[in-house]
Amino acid sequence: MNIEYKEIYKNIFHTQFPLTGNPLKSINIYVVKTDDGNLIVDTGFNNEEVKMYMDQMLVDLDLDLDKTALFLTHLHSDHVGLAKYLENKGISKIYISEVDGEIVEVGIAPDGLQWQMTLRNAHRQGLGVDNLKLENHPGFIHRPKEMFNYTPLRPGDKISLGEFNFTTLDESGHTPGMLGLYEEEKGILFCGDHILGKITPNITFWDDSYGDSLGTYMKNINKLKDMHIEHLFSSHRELVPDVSARVDELLHHHKERLEDTLQILRENGEMTTRDVAARMKWSITAKDWDDFPVSQKWFASGEAASHLIHLTAEGILDEKFDEDGVAYYSIKNEE
Ligand SMILES: [Zn+2]
Structure with a gap:
């Protein structure tokens, strides 16, 4: 198996894992590698193919799991899929936002609160006439089947690693608790699905408790225009060269x-x-x-x-x- 890696910034490696059968096609995986420890950003789906990619990457990049943490930008299954797998293999720590971590937790069981909410929304939206089944919901099909232990994060929390001083950034909108990982001085932002090149991130209604998610999303992408961002590392497709222009689009x-x-x-x-x-x-x-x-x-x-x-x-x-x-x-x- 031959996977390509690119050092897209000093000590930051990029590769792509396939999302077979999904219109997104692939996910960008990033690894920060320092003498002080390593950090993997997101995992891909929970399936045998992606496990092979993950295992190969751990070997190729020489990642000692004792010294490696996992940062999950948000709850979607193409991002958190292998969290439990990496936990079982001995990864040192798993980070996800408090808000998204809780939603993953209530979505493990097929009748969990997350899916009750999905069915309630479908009814409220008038989808009753379409007879939709959860079994046809991609998020339900690919949901993690076992919970992992995680360190809950809030916006503004710090993660320091070697020469990198990251602060988590509130990117709620695409999901209720999505977090970016921002290195202000170096102008680096791992943004998850907040901003994607050419494709528009999906914005959906979650629940009354999260309210107007589109309004939240638009406010949160607008903030990026005033930030120092030279390297925007998105989770899908090509990298975005001009953040302000993409936000405006x-x-x-x-x-x-x-x-x-x-x-x-x-x-x-x-x-x-x-x-x-x-x-x-x-x-x-x-x-x-x-x-x-x-x-x-x-x-x-x-x-x-x-x-x-x-x-x-x-x-x-x-x-x-x-x-x-x-x-x-x-x-x-x-x-
Ligand atoms: Zn997503």
Whole structure:
């Protein structure tokens, strides 16, 4: 097995692990290697193929697990998949945010709180008519089946390693507790899925307790424009050379999406999230909503929800529930 590595900064190595069967195709894995210990950022999915890549990387980069820690940017299974595997192999420490760590924990059991929340959201979004099953939800399929021990982090916590002084950065939005790892002096940010080149990070509605995730996301990417970032190390695809320009593109994208959402409500009146999602433009090729792959209906409806909830939080839309608990959105007195 021949894996390619690139030293993308002095003592920081980059490689890619495959995400077979996933539209993201691969995940960027980063390793900080110092005399003082090592740090691996994210792991890839929990499957045999990725385990082979991980094992090979530990050998190739000569990573002594006693002196190696794992930093998980966020709870998604392509990032945390092998955490338990590395724990069993003896990795010294596993870091994840307090918020995302708790969500992983309540998502281990198939009837855990995370999945109850997913089903509740689907009902609220009007997806009842589509008869979606959790068994078709990619997050459910790939969820970790065993919990790992972790050191919970909050934004602003410090992790020092050799010549690197990292501070965790609040990147909530894509998930409720995503954290970046920021080295201010060197201008390095391991940003997880906060900013990706060419693809737009998925923003979904999580739960009322996390509120307007799109609003949170837009606020948190906007902050990057005032920070010293020379090296943005994202989790998927190519690296982003100009952070400010990419932030502006993403903000513009959501502004247009919000405008499209309003236009759909203007033309059709009061609607459920699912019916708005069915009328939005999507990059996948499906002739209509019925033709949408089931796994993508979960995502599309979640993304439509994040836009509707944002417009509601901004006071532009009204949200009403029918006696069944399904939410309907309409434009507030536009006359
Ligand atoms: Zn993610």
